[in-house]
Amino acid sequence: MTQTPPTQVAATLRPLKGVRILSLALNLPGPAALMRCQQMGATCTKLEPPAHPGAPQGTSGDPMGLYNRAAYDVMHKGVKVLMADLKTEKGQAALHKELARTDVLITSFRPSALRKLGLEWKALHKQYPKLSLVTIVGAPGARAEEPGHDLTYLAENDLVTGLDLPPTLYADMGGSLMASEAVLQTRLHQLQKGKGVQLEIALSVAAGYLALPRSWGLTKKGSAVGGGHAGYRVFPCKDGRVALAALEPHFAASLANAVGLKSANIMAMFASETHQAVATFMLTQTRQQLDALAVAKDIPLYTLPAC
Numbered sequence: 001m002t003q004t005p006p007t008q009v010a011a012t013l014r015p016l017k018g019v020r021i022l023s024l025a026l027n028l029p030g031p032a033a034l035m036r037c038q039q040m041g042a043t044c045t046k047l048e049p050p051a052h053p054g055a056p057q058g059t060s061g062d063p064m065g066l067y068n069r070a071a072y073d074v075m076h077k078g079v080k081v082l083m084a085d086l087k088t089e090k091g092q093a094a095l096h097k098e099l100a101r102t103d104v105l106i107t108s109f110r111p112s113a114l115r116k117l118g119l120e121w122k123a124l125h126k127q128y129p130k131l132s133l134v135t136i137v138g139a140p141g142a143r144a145e146e147p148g149h150d151l152t153y154l155a156e157n158d159l160v161t162g163l164d165l166p167p168t169l170y171a172d173m174g175g176s177l178m179a180s181e182a183v184l185q186t187r188l189h190q191l192q193k194g195k196g197v198q199l200e201i202a203l204s205v206a207a208g209y210l211a212l213p214r215s216w217g218l219t220k221k222g223s224a225v226g227g228g229h230a231g232y233r234v235f236p237c238k239d240g241r242v243a244l245a246a247l248e249p250h251f252a253a254s255l256a257n258a259v260g261l262k263s264a265n266i267m268a269m270f271a272s273e274t275h276q277a278v279a280t281f282m283l284t285q286t287r288q289q290l291d292a293l294a295v296a297k298d299i300p301l302y303t304l305p306a307c
Helices: 029-039 069-075 089-099 111-116 121-127 141-145 150-156 170-193 203-210 224-228 249-259 272-283 287-297
Strands: 020-023 043-048 080-083 104-107 132-137 198-202 232-237 240-245 301-304
Touching (some): 029 069, 029 104, 043 089, 111 132, 141 198, 240 287, 249 272, 249 287, 287 301
Parallel strands (some): 020 104, 043 080, 132 198
Antiparallel strands (some): 232 240
């Protein structure tokens, strides 16, 4: 089956309509969270630092604008982007002008940087009691000052295999979802209590959450979704690969019927001869044949080109 998943949230439900969000967060997690909030109806503004000296004219002050302009543009669609040097009086004035009309502030600075910018929660809450703060950090609590990145947080949660880089930025994107969830939580708190609240989102915690199935043993080698079950594996086929996910008994039965297996009970699906039978069958099939088989036999699979 070949379809591209949508990147937009449901357009019919806009739970953040009327909510004003200001973001100071750069790179990926903060802008991705802001993108989700904008898609949920929020009015989003972002304050960026001036571009680095020597950068091309019109360059964004967010490093993502240099790394990958296309990604930057997608995440900032519908977002009002302003420039301010928060280390200057003029920049501070611009910041507080925006804060005075903001419901939720998103940051991605270390705690020490927030202190230097006068954005510690205690002072912020005193000046703007209805304002909420979502702080995105690398690791929680005392570890928030430690340097780190998506790769290090995945590594500490056993999500890095061999010497290969992970195929996407799981901690950053998981953290962005947690941050947009936190915005929803703060909004509920504002409505219930009439005042703001601070929530901290740690990327290492996001990575740990994504790693829970692994920590439970669900994806360890030889487990049902770790290659032990013959119906849940990636196999080579005649002109590519197939990601097969016939895990549940009724899907396994459909697979067994297609392959010509005598049994699809759970013990049989873990047997080496079953793995061999499925592998042999897949090598006889093209991607087109397997796509057709998926529809005809109700088998969950997705065909891919060869490596």
